[in-house]
Amino acid sequence: xxxxxxxxxxxxxxxxxxxxxxxxxxxxxxxxxxxxxxxxxxxxxxxxxxxxxxxxxxxxxxxxxxxxxxxxx
Amino acid sequence: xxxxxxxxxxxxxxxxxxxxxxxxxxxxxxxxxxxxxxxxxxxxxxxxxxxxxxxxxxxxxxxxxxxxxxxxx
Numbered sequence: 156x157x158x159x160x161x162x163x164x165x166x167x168x169x170x171x172x173x174x175x176x177x178x179x180x181x182x183x184x185x186x187x188x189x190x191x192x193x194x195x196x197x198x199x200x201x202x203x204x205x206x207x208x209x210x211x212x213x214x215x216x217x218x219x220x221x222x223x224x225x226x227x228x
Numbered sequence: 229x230x231x232x233x234x235x236x237x238x239x240x241x242x243x244x245x246x247x248x249x250x251x252x253x254x255x256x257x258x259x260x261x262x263x264x265x266x267x268x269x270x271x272x273x274x275x276x277x278x279x280x281x282x283x284x285x286x287x288x289x290x291x292x293x294x295x296x297x298x299x300x301x
Contacts, residue, residue, distance in 0.1 A: 167295055171287065195292070209269065209270075209280060209282045216301055218241075218242075220296040222241040223254075223293040223296065224297070226240055228289055228290050
């Protein structure tokens with residue numbers, strides 16, 4: 156993924172941290188200088204490497220919030 | 229990903245749908261007969277193909293819900 160340029164423009168918190176220090180985070184990320192999107196993804200310590208994740212628009216994040224608030228969790 | 233066995237054991241809703249019919253969904257999925265995990269992922273119509281996504285434990289989903297409810301969205 157060396158050719159992907161990104162900038163973390165917002166950080167909303169850590170979802171979890173593994174024993175090896177990788178964190179699952181909710182961020183706002185601009186990919187290749189485009190408008191930033193919300194992003195749920197695993198990161199190595201210091202954001203040195205990124206793992207798998209999913210990007211979400213603002214509307215998708217709102218819908219996800221709505222779904223979670225309907226669930227008995 | 230032909231060697232990955234999975235079963236969707238819970239469906240909690242659609243986050244969005246693209247013009248080509250792919251949906252972003254929140255599901256509970258058992259991967260390779262292991263205990264099911266929550267999963268945010270894109271799917272082709274009829275779940276025929278899966279796209280990128282992220283899996284979450286119950287604790288991670290709860291923490292994500294807490295973060296989203298702290299945000300002004």
